[in-house]
Amino acid sequence: MTPEAFTQTLEQIRYELAKVIVGQEEVISHLLICLVARGHALIEGVPGLGKTLMIKSISQVLDLQFSRIQFTPDLMPADITGTLVLQEDLGRRQFSFQQGPIFAHLVLADEVNRATPKTQSALLEAMQEGTVTVARQTYSLPQPFYVFATENPIEMEGTYPLPEAQLDRFLLKILIDYPNDRQMIEVLSRTTSTYFAEFQRIADAQTLLDMNHLAREVPVAQAVYEYATEIVEASRPQQNKSWETVRRFVRYGSSPRGAQALITCAKIRALAQGRFHASREDIKQVALPTLRHRLLLNYEAQVEGITADQIIGKIIERLGV
């Protein structure tokens, strides 16, 4: 795949998604980054903002096996991964593995924070290794494998915060906000009429793998690596040189996965914009969705209403260009 094809593919995907998704360009860009990076995305927003529709549309545009799991408090891990069932074949009864909904290219874990942490943790191996182990038997998931989870703000009732280990496995955490007036009017116009969008398949799983391979070849200067490292280190209150704001409000900073995510996303963003190298500006632009779910704030930050985005913004501002 050439860089031009890469850029063109992404533009076509955007175009197709725009048929059903009004606005939310940044959210779509970040989702596409996840797709190219073979990463998982956590999408947070109040109900009714089109999260599920957006992910379902992506699967259609990219011709990916799509599976949706509605997380509920009584959902069990086996409901996700699959389970062994007793089958009778030619008079012999034996256990066979019945794949769960996780066996798909793109899994929509809808309202993932409504399930218990035990069930949420069922996704850990799948997200990190791309495999599922049931009864000592490991099953590979189709590649590329994506988990796009949606969640409601944790302040809402009946939600369970995701475990830190699972949060760290999401490449990006994408926040969806309300559409503006113009976009709202467009949404109303489309959804309350006979408007029907028919998607054109732009790419497939192999295309995404090729795009991922190309993105990994994007050259990165040493200074950009250093910049990403500085940001991640600055988010850790345990560091000797950490700043007062970080020490005061952050319980745990970003893991090395955060730095990896920064570089990966910066590379894809650069390619998506027609450039052949990642820059500091790319790092800065992807820092918020990449790191916001990796910074665990303490109680004081919650009391004072400090968000991870504010901390990251301060870090970037302090580091300068």
Added chain:
Amino acid sequence: MNEEAIVSFCQNVARQARKQAVLLNSGTGLMISALSLVLLFWINKIFQLALPWPIYLLSIVPVTALMAWWPQRIPKPTYAIATADRHLGLNERLVTANEVLSRGQPSNILEQRLVTDTAQAIRELSPQWALPAPSIRLPAILLSATLVLFLVLPYLPSIPPARNAMLPQIESLLRQFEQLESPQTQTIRWKLLQAKRLVEQSRQMEAGQALEEAQVLTRQGLTADEQAQRMLGQTTSLEFLAQGLDGNQEPLQQLSSLTPAEQTRLATMLQNEMTKLPDGAIKTGLERLGKALRQEPGQVFSETKSLSEVIPLERALVRDLGQAVADWRSGENMTANAEAAAAAAPADAEVQPGSGLGTQGGVNRGRGEQQEGRGEYSQTPANGQETLASGFIYVPRDFRMSETSQPLVLPRTGEDQMQLTSEGETISEGSFTDFRDVLPAYERKASDQMVRQAFPAQLEDLVARYFQSLEQTP
């Protein structure tokens, strides 16, 4: 082709950065040196130090130091390229391409595209403008400060240097020591003159050393004079000098009118005291006075006056002895009277007239030496007889020589009644009686004598104080 363009551009950028660093460091060093030089001029002007020219070479130190240090301040090529990248808005494109090329040829399509893209981006750019203008804030500040200080330099006031402050002091000291004639004083004067000459030659350090030597010598001389003053204070025989030193001519006349025997005795005493004195101004003065007393009586007055002039610092101390001089003189007269009275006194006299002088304690308080000296002259009217009790007084012959030629009869009743006869008791001349019995009569008699100028003028005050002390005696 593209690779060469990028490499060449990066090399030029690094060279440009090096050039900027050298110019900036040199300029800063020069400015610091110039500022240092002007400051040295300032110091020289203000304090009039006449700094030797090697001192001005110190201003080269900043330049030398920065020249030695500048290789460490030259930015590394990677830093220079990154700076140029940011300045040109290439968003790490040049840096990345440079790193790719530093590893060898581009290994994939993205690196090839990057090199091509970067080469196109820098094609129109000049390495000379690739770097931001160096910050010349520090050299500019230094230059401004140097210019301001240089322009102000001609208008700087001069603080009076140390030599100007020292000269009047040295000259004043010289004037004082010119009046002192001891050998040691001559040495001190020579040292002061040497210090003055050194100050005029701006050789402050050497002048200070000369002054210190003069100070040591002066301290030694003062120590000698202090000893001399202490001895003078213990020698009542010399206390007459005080009035003369204080400018009063009468004691000087008295000194001149001393009998040859008295002058010889005084000279002997001076000689004795001088042997105890170290070298000093007072010793020199006393030597001269003693010599005058022995050999040139006519010079006594001038020597005494000279002594008072050469020892201005000691004058006040010696002046304190003025009162004792009069006591010594009056004591001598009284002793002479007592001696005459003793000759006329009856052999069976019950009292000792010499001890009667003890009643003059109001006058002779604290003058033990004077009494001791007086004892050398005095002779009791009745040697070997018992001591007169306190409160008794000798009746001098002056009363017998009254104009009435009447025998003295003490008043026993009515102190305000002046009677030559009492209620039947008569006191014979030259005898002893309670002074309270004769005090009113004595006072009246003395007053009459003073009115008739029977007493020497210089003794009138002494007599008055004598009676005053008697009145105060319980």
